[in-house]
Structure formats: C-alpha cells, structure tokens
Amino acid sequence: DGGITQSPKYLFRKEGQNVTLSCEQNLNHDAMYWYRQDPGQGLRLIYYSQIVNDFQKGDIAEGYSVSREKKESFPLTVTSAQKNPTAFYLCASIPLRDTAYEQYFGPGTRLTVT
C-alpha cells in the first residue's frame, strides 16, 4: 500500500543533541512538507520541498534543517539551536500534478527533549 511513513513514533533526546526525524513516501509525490504542532495549536510550516535537491523555509525554520536527496525522502534535523524542540512533528506530501494541492499526511513523530 502506498503512503507516508514517519519513524519513530516517539523520540526522546537530551538537550544539546541534534536529532533527525524520518519521512518517507512511496506515493511518487513531488512536494513534501514538515509541520510542527504544539498542544492546542494548529500546524506551523517548518520547511517544504517541491523538487529533489531544492527546499524552502517555512514560517518557523530557525533551528531546523532538511535535505531532499531523493524524491521519496525528506528528513528533518532538529538542531541544538532550536530553543523549544519538544513538539509533535507531521510530514506531508502533495502530488503537484493534482492542482488541488491535497495534502497526504504521515502518522507523526512525538519528540521530547529533556
């Protein structure tokens, strides 16, 4: 079955450590997105990529980095520069051939930094 996978579901790290969240899709979608969600809040866009080897900052990119070396993969690194990294992270993708821009979401990763 096609879909988006994010691993792991729960991730724990010590303060000061970088951590990379995985996002893989086998839907052959062109664009991929990373969102952050805090309790009781909506989703805030961190980074997005519409093509391999290219990506753009979203609204809250500071303290995060991404890469897009393969169409299927869009890993997010939460660096030690991110002041408050504990949050729920969602990855999404869009087939750009679909002009509706309907997003398909992964199950998310809950990151806890102590």
Place this chain on the structure above:
Amino acid sequence: AQTVTQSQPEMSVQEAETVTLSCTYDTSESDYYLFWYKQPPSRQMILVIRQEAYKQQNATENRFSVNFQKAAKSFSLKISDSQLGDAAMYFCPSYSTLTFGKGTMLLVSP
C-alpha cells in the same frame, strides 16, 4: 495569498445530532480548492472533504457536507448524524499557503 479563519475554538454536539463548523476565507484567486481535515486523538490528519471553487454544487461525503458560499467566502462543514468517532480537531487550511490555523475542537457526547 489566501487566509482562512475558524472562529469557533470548540463545538459540542450530541450523538445523532447535526453540527456545523465555520470557516471563512479571503482570496484574490479565481479558482482554488478548499479542504476540511480532521485530526482525531491518534493525531493522524485525515482529509474529510474538498471543494473546488468553480463547482457550484456543494461537496458531500456520506454524513459530511459543505455549505460553500463563494460570494460570502464561507466554507462551512456540516456533520449529520454525529458519531462518537467524529470527535476530533477540524481544520480548514489555506489552499495557497498551506497553513493550518488553530482549528475547531469537536466534542461528541452520548
């Protein structure tokens, strides 16, 4: 760019009743899409329904339907025969900026 507003932070409904969630938007585009997503306690984002602006007929998916008023820039979601499984956060995101506001929390009571 398109901006959206969900003015109801929380709504309550009893099982089997009908509830309407509001969403208003502002855009200068002539053709666009509008979506409703739900996020249940599992936190998986699920597409509920989508509407293309040039289609005058309101979209319907089983118990879910929209009231799309293009001139008023309103896109409300009606849930009929509400079920306990409908309890979730509901989001009406911006089509052009792909931003999600704080959403509307729907509570369903037996």
